[in-house]
Amino acid sequence: MSAHRPRSEDFGAQLSFDRSTAGRRAVDVPSWDGEQTPLPDAHLLRDAVRLPELSQGGLVRYYTALSALNYGIDSGTYPLGSCTMKYNPKVDDLVASLPGFATAHPQAAEEDAQGTLRTLLELRRGLAEITGLPAVSLAPAAGAHGELAGVLMITRALEDRGELETRRRILVPDSAHGTNPATAAMAGFTVTQIPTGPDGSLDRATIERELDETVAAMMVTVPNTLGLWENGIEEVADLIHEAGAYLYGDGANLNAIMGRVRYGDLGFDVVHLNLHKSFSTPHGGGGPGAGPVCCSEELAPYLPTPVLEEDAAGLVRLTAPERSIGRLQQFHGNIGVLIRAYAYMRALGLAGLRAVSGQAVLNANYLRVLMHGHYDLPYDRPVLHEVVFSGTRQRREYGVRTYDIAKRLIDHGFHPPTVYFPLIVEEALMLEPTETEPPEAIEALAEALIAIAGESAEDPETLHGAPWTAPLGRLDEATAARRPVLRWPDGKDGG
Amino acid sequence: MSAHRPRSEDFGAQLSFDRSTAGRRAVDVPSWDGEQTPLPDAHLLRDAVRLPELSQGGLVRYYTALSALNYGIDSGTYPLGSCTMKYNPKVDDLVASLPGFATAHPQAAEEDAQGTLRTLLELRRGLAEITGLPAVSLAPAAGAHGELAGVLMITRALEDRGELETRRRILVPDSAHGTNPATAAMAGFTVTQIPTGPDGSLDRATIERELDETVAAMMVTVPNTLGLWENGIEEVADLIHEAGAYLYGDGANLNAIMGRVRYGDLGFDVVHLNLHKSFSTPHGGGGPGAGPVCCSEELAPYLPTPVLEEDAAGLVRLTAPERSIGRLQQFHGNIGVLIRAYAYMRALGLAGLRAVSGQAVLNANYLRVLMHGHYDLPYDRPVLHEVVFSGTRQRREYGVRTYDIAKRLIDHGFHPPTVYFPLIVEEALMLEPTETEPPEAIEALAEALIAIAGESAEDPETLHGAPWTAPLGRLDEATAARRPVLRWPDGKDGG
Amino acid sequence: MLERVGVEDLDALFADLPAAYRDPSIDLPAQLTEPELIALLEERAAANADPGRPNFLGAGAYRRSIPSIAAHLTSRSEFVTAYTPYQPEISQGTLQTAFEYQSVVCELTGMDVSNTGLYDVASATAEACLLAARATRRGAVALLEPIHPGTADVVRTYARGAGIRVDLVTSGDEATEEHACLVAQQPDFLGTIVDLEPLAEAAHAAGALFVTVADPFALGLLRSPGDAGADIVTGEGRDLAGAPAYGGPSVGLFAARQQYLRQMPGRIVGRTKELEAPPDGGEPRTGYVLTLQAREQFIRRERATSNVSTAQALIALAFTVTVQALGPRGLREAAELCYQRAHAAAARVAALPGFAVPERGPWFQEFLVRGSVPAATLAAALAERGVTAGLDVSDRPEPEARDALLFAVTEATPDAHVAALIAALTEIGGAA
């Protein structure tokens, strides 16, 4: 074969900096023919920045070739659990980039940005309806940012109640996403872990035991990261409120319940949403996202700045809640993402949103039944948006780890699921097909995973070496962390 | 290996029609809530069209996957001789799609399209300057369309001279592009072929012998398809004019001489240009192009409609030359392509255009010297924009055809050159690197071709089977032509 | 490089060029950087009519709702920066999409075979006439009025070269043994829906081919020309590919019955298989190639069926994506919406005192409007009121066109534009 592939090049070894040739340019800059103002003192100036010099064609070819090494939603099924990788309607990108929106200056007078502000106001109202929580701030740039906002709001509320000194603990489920405890810590709280019971819901006894006047809040993900409904969450809410604490909701999994149940009705005081997940704004290789925070009237005064209000004259204004925790960004949030989310909401309406959650849940259950028996299913019951299988049997019997199964799935043409999360499931394979995958794709995914289960028995080596057909084989992550090379030129970082 | 690639799918076997599922939709259509007008009589209406039904995500994935099977300029070097595959500046696409240009209606009053018309007028003036021919029509949609325009103009001129009955022949070099004789025939002329001399220029004796009162015109490509200057073309022009015939110029190879010599100065009466080549408008997988026709004052009255004129009030108008051959398109031409060409011209200016032709010629010669000795070079002298090697030695000595060499070049990561054209070069390999390929790319291309020359001696089988690393291997073109399947569903075409 | 090539400077590379004519003085505008270029062309674009201005021009170019994915997909640089797929192994993107295009065009037109597209509807129709002349060995063609004048003009341009006479006729009966084909436009130039079947019969009775010039969007609703007896169908694909862009780039649909396959102009893509199984096993895979090239200029030269080489591939792709995104129901719904909106608008105009909407039969998206003043005066009055009127067709022979403007209203004409039209007409109507 190798004779057939004369040039096996090491593409990654050649960065733009290595492809540079002195004197080449991708664009020219207009020259200044006006009067020359002398530059500031030399000690304030720099000598040239070291940047690559490529022709425009060279730069375009380089980044175009790089894009081809990526797998995205437009490439195929991407069942990355908890991340809700659904198809992103192209029209949302189109409308978000309309010149009127794109050129709006963040310091513009409100009168000069009514088109943007009106759109955000209607999004805010929609999110309030969907969550059943009346007050919303669109400021957070992502889910974790929304979490920080929510927990800081609770901090301020406790401060005003004079209980901040005493309430230093936040209860966090052992199945929670890492951002939950990390956020609690950032806000200065200590984290008490709440175990998950055999039914996949929180252990009520522990909650009752832990709940006391030292507890500031409990953070609960609904539906939880096992893809299951948190049974009796509405009762837990009462317990928490009786104990004088707040119930924080991680709404990253809204996709499962949009239009079917509302956080506010269940007793949540504050919740953040991940619009880049549930509302289908593209994930962009890791952002931008948007993590609006929605809350009760009680917590509304603490919302991050800005919030949107319509004044008597029908003008939409940016205002600061009187006891606001302050700003989370220099300006108003990831506006372009929020406009996409608004377009998504308008294209669906209520019926559409309910159809989304219904299909998303149906797809997850379809995948569950198709795979049933081929992998362990620690919480063996109907699921909502995602299903978490376990590779323990494969590891125990054939020495094949979930890691190997995930890598092998790449050879079968799919993006792997989320693995080793939630932490309470050994060798976890967390699969979220989302509503935009058609039945045949879910069947193909199940077939591939079943085939891999077979391979783990017959041909574990093929799995240990996988992927075989990706742009690259397995990478040496250990050395990457031990001797970090983090920038061009190598070594300069002294790592 | 095959174990490594579990799913070797036959992507091409599944058309959108085969991926269809009843009930799916990529977009919705607004419903009509106004008063219903009854539809026309049933016998005027149709039953549903058979079209695929895919979700938007499904359709996007399908066409995105298809795009990945293409090799374009943005993928790498594309030395397709005579086609001038140069990098296309992205800004040209951007400006051509500005809403003001995009929404202009072809029937709009000239007052309502001055932005477009002014731009076209300045392009027209630029082309007149560059070709040295004062009159221009931008109507032709491609090179061959421009040729038809030019030859029909000659027809009309002869008609007005009362010589159309007698002048029925057009002289065409044996090295000419196929569109030249085809065009002459379409315009009702018979073609007399003029041989190319050993120096790569036309055989003067034959021209002199053939030139008489039965000759309407001679079509000459300058520089010619060997990439060589047509020696003494200015004298040939005199001979032709003395004989009462016209000299037609195929300007598809303008890239070699932009800013260095002008068709008009050499005595050409009419010439067409290929803006999608010389002026870098993207080739789009086979168009759209633009083939403006430029001519002398004598032929100006015959130009195709419309031509652009600025009136006394400074308004740009579309007019019909008084003896125009008529329209070539329902409207005004491939405007979007012409705007791109204008942007290209403005981004370069005269110095830039001269730099383009200079670098294009330097690159072709660099490739020539690098490959020299490894392949036969029938016309062994400095070239202009392209160089035509021959694979005869490889065929004679190792049974490797130019076809095999071209296919093997794919494995080396390049698009193959134009092959078996011009017809006068056996086993022709026609290489045009263009000015936008950097030296390292030309060196890599030469190395690959030299390596292949080596392989043809050592390992001809690898060449006969090539390509090995492309999305597909060699296709059965014979059967495709013998039992044509030209549409979904198979067979319906009865082929 | 210069050294390796053996010259001191670039100019030395041009030694073969006649010294007398080398390096002429050429007067071109100054070079612009990218920001300057964008600024200039934004200024130019702004010198066209405001894109938001109510506009009722049709007459060959119609405002359509193009699904956003059409522009998204056709802007993929792999499609944009490739050329004619001479090397199928690395061109399946272009080839397979062209095969999709051929399939869609055949379905819409009811024809057996399609090429990958010609320059535009008019040149495609001209090529159809040349094909008919070759096939019938006859020296004249008949164009049925009302036909788009631009189409008729292009047919004349091509016909003159081939020495073919072009007759304008007003009924199918005028088709004679002299005619290679009868050409009818659907809907016709004045917007009327034509009953094609009798015309096909008349043409065939005269031994002539029947050519239909059809609006592919209207074919979402109207009987397929093939079903009605057409031998060749041409059409304009631009409106379903994107914005009008002052008329181009366009794409000329060209489809025909099986027996004319080897007479067709333009590129044709066919389906085939790999010669060998892929190196890593499995069956030979399906692929697409340019085929039946023996018809074409680069092989046949002066005996080719046409001289066409580069055509409009990228526009054909956008057309294909739009039609497939709409799908069978969407295309029908969009065509019906267009029909309903146009008729509702016409009814509102007809209801205005001082205005008439003369009908020539059932129509699709274009209607004639006659006021109490000459057409040009009415158009000017509308222009004053910020409305671009329909095309002035008062010079047409058809009685209904007397003093009339031809208005187009489609599924994509905003309600606000229709409202602006009615308001303006009301004002004028009173005035006149």
Added chain:
Amino acid sequence: MLERVGVEDLDALFADLPAAYRDPSIDLPAQLTEPELIALLEERAAANADPGRPNFLGAGAYRRSIPSIAAHLTSRSEFVTAYTPYQPEISQGTLQTAFEYQSVVCELTGMDVSNTGLYDVASATAEACLLAARATRRGAVALLEPIHPGTADVVRTYARGAGIRVDLVTSGDEATEEHACLVAQQPDFLGTIVDLEPLAEAAHAAGALFVTVADPFALGLLRSPGDAGADIVTGEGRDLAGAPAYGGPSVGLFAARQQYLRQMPGRIVGRTKELEAPPDGGEPRTGYVLTLQAREQFIRRERATSNVSTAQALIALAFTVTVQALGPRGLREAAELCYQRAHAAAARVAALPGFAVPERGPWFQEFLVRGSVPAATLAAALAERGVTAGLDVSDRPEPEARDALLFAVTEATPDAHVAALIAALTEIGGAA
């Protein structure tokens, strides 16, 4: 599917949800088809200020000339529709471009290491303060005025949670042993170029870290903060990624000296090799991976260096393409052009009777304008004349800011806009 899953309808899938709260009534606006959606949002976009209106706002967001290839490349769906590159074998596009980004940020800032970007400049600066507090175990940070109020506000938001005191200081000498870091903005909030070195010395003398909040575009001209002694550099990348879009999405640059690497927030990409040679032979190839993840929330949970997960990868990519397209000379030329154009405009304003341009030292692209009327009045007068004035900074403590507006003029401000400003001021100046 329903059958296979064993339910009659979709609603049955939600049986676990408490019946009392299931299927609440929710009031959302009606569903829109794509054409309706586009029409609505075009209307909304048009309700913002006309993009062509002369606008001199800066104060944290600046109009830049973005090379057209930045939008072209970042719209490639392979970049747009992927997520955080957890699977490096099929995510090299995102990973290698992130490595390019880290390299570019290090070069611009003069730092040793960079992460892949945070939410925006303000949150990045807040994270810098938290890092400094962790590294120095100190409980306060000092922000040097004039600093962007939005940045100061975000630092306060983050600091409150961590129990850190925030002091606004007006000179480096105010940095004390209590301070974990001294934070200075370059250019400062009023546009003045800051001499960083003495500030770095003052901070270090107090045992504090020195943090610079720098405009990366200005760093094409100004001394690199690293060279001047900074320990951490933050900045805003949005302006070099695309249009301001009302402030977001943005991307917060965060770079630091090597010794703070393991304290850094956010994702970091590292270079490595394949574990095995490729199946068809050759050496193990180079690849990129997310690394040093032991710092991150999904592993460290409550002991993580930050809670950040999703950040702004796509904006970071656009930023990288712009900077690399400009290249070393282009970036410098663009920064100098910006400097020259701004100073030329300021000079024209200063020359007008009734207007002053109070200077606080050398400046880059923003200047203060004081008229003979209160700032708000002047801004209103300009607005009446179709010009959007610079930000009203008359409430600032700095004497030069008294009654002043802060005008920004960049390399991308059209001449016509400056002309419009001068014309308007001339008119007003006379009037006042």
